[in-house]
Amino acid sequence: MINNFISLKYCSKRKVMAMLRLIRQVKTYPLRYKNKLKGKVVGLLFEKPSLRTKTSFYVGALQTGADAIYYAPSEIKLGQRESVHDVARTIARYIDCAVIRTFSHEVILDFVKASTIPVVNALSDLLHPSQALADLFTLYETKKDLKKIKCAYIGDGNNVCRSLMYAFSMVGGNLFVAAPGKYAPDKEILSEVKQFNKFSGGKVVITDNPYEAVKKADVIYTDVWASMGEEEQKEQKIKDFRMYQVNKQLVAAAEADCVIMHCLPAHRGEEITDEVVDSKNSIVFLQAENRMHAAKAILLCLLGGLK
Numbered sequence: 001m002i003n004n005f006i007s008l009k010y011c012s013k014r015k016v017m018a019m020l021r022l023i024r025q026v027k028t029y030p031l032r033y034k035n036k037l038k039g040k041v042v043g044l045l046f047e048k049p050s051l052r053t054k055t056s057f058y059v060g061a062l063q064t065g066a067d068a069i070y071y072a073p074s075e076i077k078l079g080q081r082e083s084v085h086d087v088a089r090t091i092a093r094y095i096d097c098a099v100i101r102t103f104s105h106e107v108i109l110d111f112v113k114a115s116t117i118p119v120v121n122a123l124s125d126l127l128h129p130s131q132a133l134a135d136l137f138t139l140y141e142t143k144k145d146l147k148k149i150k151c152a153y154i155g156d157g158n159n160v161c162r163s164l165m166y167a168f169s170m171v172g173g174n175l176f177v178a179a180p181g182k183y184a185p186d187k188e189i190l191s192e193v194k195q196f197n198k199f200s201g202g203k204v205v206i207t208d209n210p211y212e213a214v215k216k217a218d219v220i221y222t223d224v225w226a227s228m229g230e231e232e233q234k235e236q237k238i239k240d241f242r243m244y245q246v247n248k249q250l251v252a253a254a255e256a257d258c259v260i261m262h263c264l265p266a267h268r269g270e271e272i273t274d275e276v277v278d279s280k281n282s283i284v285f286l287q288a289e290n291r292m293h294a295a296k297a298i299l300l301c302l303l304g305g306l307k
Helices: 013-028 052-063 084-091 105-114 129-142 159-171 187-200 210-214 231-240 284-302
Strands: 041-046 067-071 097-101 119-121 150-154 174-178 203-207 219-222 259-262
Touching: 013 129, 013 159, 013 284, 041 052, 041 084, 052 067, 052 097, 052 129, 052 284, 084 105, 097 105, 105 119, 119 129, 119 284, 129 159, 129 259, 129 284, 150 159, 150 210, 159 174, 159 187, 159 203, 174 210, 187 203, 203 210, 259 284
Parallel strands: 041 067, 041 097, 097 119, 150 174, 150 219, 174 203, 219 259
Antiparallel strands: none
């Protein structure tokens, strides 16, 4: 069991690989796990809109036998209507696990400090670990050996990018991040990742040249240029990222069997073109499906469903 699921940096390679194997079991043999969490209640406290994250944890809870409660952005307003501390202390008396999707990572950390039940980071402005875990599994499923592939991430050094950096450094993979200089990943996280890579044998390379990143790449990954909460920056980011679009010219510089990934929602015609996201090389919707299998594995690990 694990206590919380806040960041992949708190997971060893052994734990990450064990979770990938569990996701494979959950996906392959779903009926084995249909009652493992019977009697448990999972609460989804969301400050941001969601399609994949909400559905994956909600349906994932139901399909493992738990009940699920969803709290919409307008209902709780963590830290506004009521303090994070008070919400955490109160809700722990009703439910068995809190899945939180919020703007500020500090909300997650404050909730964990006050909570007496497991907490899942279902996205913050800093990290998106459940997405990265599902992405790792998708590559584990399609490319097999995570240490032998080169993944090129093209775009903003955002929460998804940061979590991918942790993920690849945990398993010893090779991640090349291409972003304009001022949008490059945080130096503090890069420093942490380099330390992890010393033990795992992985590699994270930062560049401002997307063609350098995708050269001989087995995977090209992208995300929206302006995340939720950054709408006022959208026009500027479109200008700053115009050379970072994942299109057929960029894909042609990678390996012929290179797969295309996007965590969705996609802004088609901006960070990625229709012909790429809908191409035979795209595994975007397999990636989306695997969010649910990963969510099940996380809940099973947190709530003792593996006994």
